[in-house]
Amino acid sequence: MIQDSLPTAAQLASDATSQRWQPGLDAVAQSEIFASGREGSGAGVALALALDAWRHRVREEGDEAEDRRAVVWVQTRAAVKRGGRPFRAGLPQEIRHRLIHVLAEKDEDALFALEEAVRCRDIAFVIGEIVGSPRALDFTASRRLTLAAERHGVPLMLVRLDGTRDLSSARQRWAVQAAPSARPQWNRQAPGVPAWQAELFRARKHPPGLWRLSEDAGALVAERTGEGQTAVSNVAAPSPGAASSFGASVAILSPTGERVSG
Amino acid sequence: MAPRRILSIWLAAFAIDRWRLAKGCARGEGADAQPLVLITETAHGSRIQATNSAARNAGARIGTMLADARTLCPSIVAVPDNPAGDLAELEKLAAWAMRWGPWSALDPPDGLLVDVTAVAHLFGGEAKLLADVHHAFAARGFVMRAAIAPTAGAAWALAHYGPDRAILASEDDMEARLSDLPVAALRLDDDVLTVLRRLGLKQLGELGTVGRDALHRRFRNRKSPAANPLVRMDQLLGRMPEPLLPVVPQQMPLVQRRLMEPIRHRALLDTVLGDLAADMVRELEGTGQGARRLDLGLWRVDGEVVVRTLELAAATRDAGHIVRLFGEKLGDVDAGFGIELVRLRASWAEALPANQVDIEAAAERHGTSLSAFVDRLTMRLGPKAVRRPVLKGSHVPERSQAWQPPLSPEPPEQGAFRFHARPLKLLDRAEPIAVLYATPDGFPQRFRWRGEVHEISRVEGPERIAPEWWRERGSARLRDYYRIEDDTGRRYWIYRYGIAGDGRGGVPEWFLQGLYA
Numbered sequence: 001m002i003q004d005s006l007p008t009a010a011q012l013a014s015d016a017t018s019q020r021w022q023p024g025l026d027a028v029a030q031s032e033i034f035a036s037g038r039e040g041s042g043a044g045v046a047l048a049l050a051l052d053a054w055r056h057r058v059r060e061e062g063d064e065a066e067d068r069r070a071v072v073w074v075q076t077r078a079a080v081k082r083g084g085r086p087f088r089a090g091l092p093q094e095i096r097h098r099l100i101h102v103l104a105e106k107d108e109d110a111l112f113a114l115e116e117a118v119r120c121r122d123i124a125f126v127i128g129e130i131v132g133s134p135r136a137l138d139f140t141a142s143r144r145l146t147l148a149a150e151r152h153g154v155p156l157m158l159v160r161l162d163g164t165r166d167l168s169s170a171r172q173r174w175a176v177q178a179a180p181s182a183r184p185q186w187n188r189q190a191p192g193v194p195a196w197q198a199e200l201f202r203a204r205k206h207p208p209g210l211w212r213l214s215e216d217a218g219a220l221v222a223e224r225t226g227e228g229q230t231a232v233s234n235v236a237a238p239s240p241g242a243a244s245s246f247g248a249s250v251a252i253l254s255p256t257g258e259r260v261s262g
Numbered sequence: 263m264a265p266r267r268i269l270s271i272w273l274a275a276f277a278i279d280r281w282r283l284a285k286g287c288a289r290g291e292g293a294d295a296q297p298l299v300l301i302t303e304t305a306h307g308s309r310i311q312a313t314n315s316a317a318r319n320a321g322a323r324i325g326t327m328l329a330d331a332r333t334l335c336p337s338i339v340a341v342p343d344n345p346a347g348d349l350a351e352l353e354k355l356a357a358w359a360m361r362w363g364p365w366s367a368l369d370p371p372d373g374l375l376v377d378v379t380a381v382a383h384l385f386g387g388e389a390k391l392l393a394d395v396h397h398a399f400a401a402r403g404f405v406m407r408a409a410i411a412p413t414a415g416a417a418w419a420l421a422h423y424g425p426d427r428a429i430l431a432s433e434d435d436m437e438a439r440l441s442d443l444p445v446a447a448l449r450l451d452d453d454v455l456t457v458l459r460r461l462g463l464k465q466l467g468e469l470g471t472v473g474r475d476a477l478h479r480r481f482r483n484r485k486s487p488a489a490n491p492l493v494r495m496d497q498l499l500g501r502m503p504e505p506l507l508p509v510v511p512q513q514m515p516l517v518q519r520r521l522m523e524p525i526r527h528r529a530l531l532d533t534v535l536g537d538l539a540a541d542m543v544r545e546l547e548g549t550g551q552g553a554r555r556l557d558l559g560l561w562r563v564d565g566e567v568v569v570r571t572l573e574l575a576a577a578t579r580d581a582g583h584i585v586r587l588f589g590e591k592l593g594d595v596d597a598g599f600g601i602e603l604v605r606l607r608a609s610w611a612e613a614l615p616a617n618q619v620d621i622e623a624a625a626e627r628h629g630t631s632l633s634a635f636v637d638r639l640t641m642r643l644g645p646k647a648v649r650r651p652v653l654k655g656s657h658v659p660e661r662s663q664a665w666q667p668p669l670s671p672e673p674p675e676q677g678a679f680r681f682h683a684r685p686l687k688l689l690d691r692a693e694p695i696a697v698l699y700a701t702p703d704g705f706p707q708r709f710r711w712r713g714e715v716h717e718i719s720r721v722e723g724p725e726r727i728a729p730e731w732w733r734e735r736g737s738a739r740l741r742d743y744y745r746i747e748d749d750t751g752r753r754y755w756i757y758r759y760g761i762a763g764d765g766r767g768g769v770p771e772w773f774l775q776g777l778y779a
Contacts, residue, residue: 089663
């Protein structure tokens with residue numbers, strides 16, 4: 001009887017790894033995104049992932065028709081020096097008028113601000129930018145943030161500029177860098193919509209993997225380009241095409257949530 | 263609305279008292295037993311500014327030269343006076359005197375004015391209030407006289423020339439009560455007093471006998487109140503407002519606790535603060551208001567006043583929230599020998615209609631509100647740390663964005679062009695880069711930024727942004743912006759400052775200003 005009710009370790013393992021990450025899943029409590037301070041891709045991916053989860057959020061009874069909750073962007077002074085401040089005219093249209101920017105002089109202040117932000121019910125999601133691997137952001141601090149975010153349901157995207165992959169309790173950890181963008185239709189010489197090379201190297205529910213992310217008409221497009229460095233060997237291939245070659249499995253979700261192609 | 267009541271305090275021997283307190287001796291004892299004068303150096307020698315009672319008995323008078331006084335009393339001791347120190351002390355006393363009313367002002371060189379409108383009941387009436395003032399100043403060792411009247415002028419006149427502890431009730435006939443005071447009670451300059459004396463006008467009542475237009479003609483060129491007895495008379499009687507006093511349209515919510523035993527410990531102070539916050543919330547609820555700014559005053563036994571001010575992002579009536587925010591500000595308060603009076607004042611309140619209390623009692627689970635979040639961050643990180651980007655009327659990128667407090671309403675905007683692809687992030691200062699190009703005004707090919715070389719693979723531009731001639735100097739150059747992507751896909755916003763041969767400088771420089779997502 002007990003064996004029937006409780007899943008075995010093998011089942012747990014297969015459940016945990018069988019589901020590939022794809023756009024349109026529920027937001028996770030805390031994600032860490034490692035990026036170089038020389039490019040804007042860290043903040044770009046953080047915004048893209050957060051907005052993707054926000055667009056696919058489950059609407060509850062009594063929610064307002066238009067979500068007008070604020071978006072909080074916390075930066076340390078060092079992060080501002082390295083990568084600049086958010087520029088309103090360049091922000092995604094949905095959050096331009098809802099952004100609250102917090103400038104923290106010290107890493108401890110930034111962590112305080114992040115924790116206060118994830119505890120606030122009037123906030124849609126939180127983006128943090130921290131340079132390097134500060135002493136203040138140890139496993140305890142990271143765990144505090146995760147638990148607070150989980151408890152109050154406010155997703156937190158922590159961008160780690162030039163950081164090392166130290167111990168953390170983040171539910172998803174990404175390493176991203178810029179990728180050459182697709183050529184625009186009308187001017188082949190111009191830079192196109194942003195694209196990134198993203199590696200999910202640790203996740204609680206998903207096996208690691210490599211994706212090429214980009215935004216297309218207000219939706220996140222992910223194209224799987226390979227296994228991550230710490231690839232799990234016993235994963236059943238989700239579809240015959242997936243293992244074959246570059247860019248075989250493409251998942252696009254339109255804003256309404258239906259799958260366009262698979 | 264209650265009629266105005268002004269308390270005027272005159273420290274009759276302020277400079278001497280201050281000197282005596284600094285010496286640490288009681289009145290008429292120790293160093294004060296000798297004839298002593300405070301002098302100021304003038305072009306003609308030392309002039310006496312203040313005297314103690316022994317010197318007065320010996321014949322020294324204020325305003326005479328020290329040499330003249332020495333002939334009368336050779337043993338007189340002269341000490342230089344300290345007007346700056348007196349003024350600083352007077353300022354401290356003014357802050358301290360706010361224990362009798364929500365607002366006080368300096369009345370240099372030796373007076374204070376306190377607005378005691380509608381606060382006398384806290385002390386048990388105006389007579390008891392005056393007695394409390396006397397008692398407090400006597401405990402600090404100052405000679406003083408005080409009076410309460412409906413105007414500052416009348417209170418001043420009564421404090422200086424009226425009977426001791428005079429109270430002029432608002433329904434009294436002011437002219438009759440004040441008519442036998444000397445004209446010096448009008449706070450006039452010395453030369454005007456001389457003119458009035460020569461005219462034979464000695465008392466306030468006599469001013470009315472001459473005829474108003476005669477006096478008006480005589481002083482028609484004197485615009486300053488201190489030089490015109492008619493203006494002063496009108497101010498005294500309340501016919502003309504005196505700009506010295508702020509117009510208080512309504513009474514600020516004010517609660518206080520006078521403590522039987524001075525408190526020295528933080529835990530007790532927190533209890534008192536909790537009580538005060540609850541009182542304040544009740545007060546605010548009665549008027550349908552919420553506090554935006556709160557001043558907490560702590561009066562110490564030794565005369566120091568500690569003030570802590572709190573500004574809130576949105577009107578609030580939440581006692582717990584107020585206590586929590588003040589709690590962070592009270593860590594560095596030095597209680598000294600104890601705090602005897604704690605007062606909480608809402609110096610800025612906004613209308614906040616009553617709403618339903620959270621019945622679920624599950625605020626813990628539901629999280630905090632946005633205004634509480636902003637308050638807590640502002641408290642810890644400072645008011646400049648939490649802000650919101652808004653558009654400003656400028657097309658120069660770094661100037662097109664302003665930062666304002668997060669909850670204030672957004673200014674009207676013109677809207678931006680949809681085809682402008684702007685970077686996600688803008689550097690605080692555009693950073694100079696070294697660019698390799700085929701022709702001076704052609705596309706850039708390669709650039710070096712922060713010690714690393716980027717090969718440019720795709721370019722869009724230029725987008726020309728002209729300098730704002732109405733704002734900048736004439737030598738400002740135009741900017742040609744390029745959106746670029748390097749061979750690894752990193753996207754930047756760079757610009758060339760000026761064009762070759764525009765006559766505004768040498769070879770154009772290049773800058774990197776923004777980072778695309």
